Amino acid sequence: MFYKALWYQNYKQTRIIIWMILALFILHLPFQSILSLERWKEQEHQAQQVEDYTYEIQAWEVLEIFSQGTLPILLSLGIIALACLLIGLERNTRRNDFTFSLPFKRQDLFLAKWCYGTAAITLFHIVNFFVAYVIIYQSEYRFALELANWIEIFWGPLLGFIMFFTFTLLIGAISGEMISQVILTFLIGIFPLGIFFLMQELINVHFRIFISSPTWLEFLTPFMYVMNHPSLASTIVFPIILTGLFLWLGVHLYQKNKIEHNGEFLIFKVLNPIFLIIITICLSLLGGMIVSSLAPWNADLLRIISYWIGFTTFLLFSLLLTNRLLSMNITFRGKA
């Protein structure tokens, strides 16, 4: 399965984003830990000026360094870009012709992309994690590391990133080009929680009932794995299961790719009506939610009317948009 040529080709196609991801990991872990140590020192110093006040580092401050905050979101954007360069951009250009003409199984082509991305993420995470860990460990704030456990700070983010990368590659296997891969990654990446919130708002506007979201929905939402790492065994088990499932599906679908549909929104035309319906419904519900939020919150009837005005307007927009999306073709065919 290890083909030097494919690793070389994948690196060549993605080397800029790979170095950007490494830079983000360095900012996220070692650099942030240095800044946090300085901040803790500063805050402790300030606390000493106040009588009867003792500064205590909180668990969230440790989590902020290792697994939460803005940088994991930026990293997940980097991961989306990596997967898009590996699959989506290949479809936009003629590189896919070259790749598919090579004497390798399509399964191996997909697995080489997955192994390459996963190896890079794992390597960058492990190295930077331990550098950050050592930086804190050798400081006077060594005790802070005891405020969080390894699932929260090491395994959760690592498995979350790998699962999210696998998910983005899977989306690449069904989408016809780079832009649709990005759009679908975001849409499906937040879909379970997203559709729940949209439905929740629909019910809330009409019946004034608020239903809180069940925890299991978070486990079904791929995006949550890059931002949230509760200290549960499920934080390890679910990403592993989802990674396995997405990888299997990705390999299977990539083998069945009809690259004559490259440049179009979706590779598998059988999915067109499903996506047409889902995107239309989601956008319409979103329209209802946005417009109803403009009405005074206690004017029930007005909120309901606003909701349906927004719903209908966005329904028309989405019908126009989805029609364009499903009939588009974006391929860069440079001549010679």
Place this chain on the structure above:
Amino acid sequence: MKVNHISKFIHGQRILSDIDFHVKTGNIVGIIGRNGAGKTTLLRTMVGILDPSKGDITIDEQSIFLYPKLKEQVIFVPDSSEAMKNYSTKEMLTLYKSIYPQFDEHYFYDLMDRFSLKAINKIGNYSKGMKALFSLVVAFSTKAKYILLDEPTDGLDVIVKKQVLKILVEEVSTNDVAVIISSHRLDELEFMANDIIMIKDGKVDSHYELDEMKEMYKKVQIVFDGDGIIPEFLSKHVDILHQTGRVYTILMDKNNLEIQKKITEISPLLFEELALSLEDLFVAKLGGDEDVL
């Protein structure tokens, strides 16, 4: 290499229909057809880029789709080198050496020298002709048994084109490879191809050895007596290549003695046999002469 009853549907449209032929090493096969006839689709299917809707491509009786490793024996040179434009010549060498086990680095440098191609940091910076030439150099260096070329001489100047065509013929004669060329340059194909496959509306319209094909047809310039219009019985049995005033240039079946006898009977004012070219066969077989080439 066998193309076994390949059909291909794209967006519900039949692009290729039951294409069936056999490519033997030591041959140069020309694939000709009008624009949109399905030539590039056929080449892309032959190298496994596209999956056929029906049929199979086999090498040594094994499917290239089931055993992609067989494609080490096949190299496809598309009509654009867009895909590799960001590679340097050195990177291309590294890449191809790791893909094709028979890659001949010595031969690669030899060809680079012969065509005065300099190593470059970005292939995209080569001129159009140099890019096409470099693609061919890489393809020949892989030592693949089957070389599939899509419009290979597009953008090459006359001198380089002659060199390339010479190398193609040399490769086939000395290294026992087969070259399959899709081209509109019928004059070039005529010079080197010994096997011609004509594709019309996604089907093989005819498949002949070029010499055999030329033996089958006769190109004649003819002027009729009287009103000068070609007799109806004749127009049904011959292909009219051109008509200038009363002068018709027709393509007729050499073996149809009956037609020849009828022509003799009507005593045309002029009946002169001309040299037959592949272009004449193309025009006659694949449609009118107004917008083909």
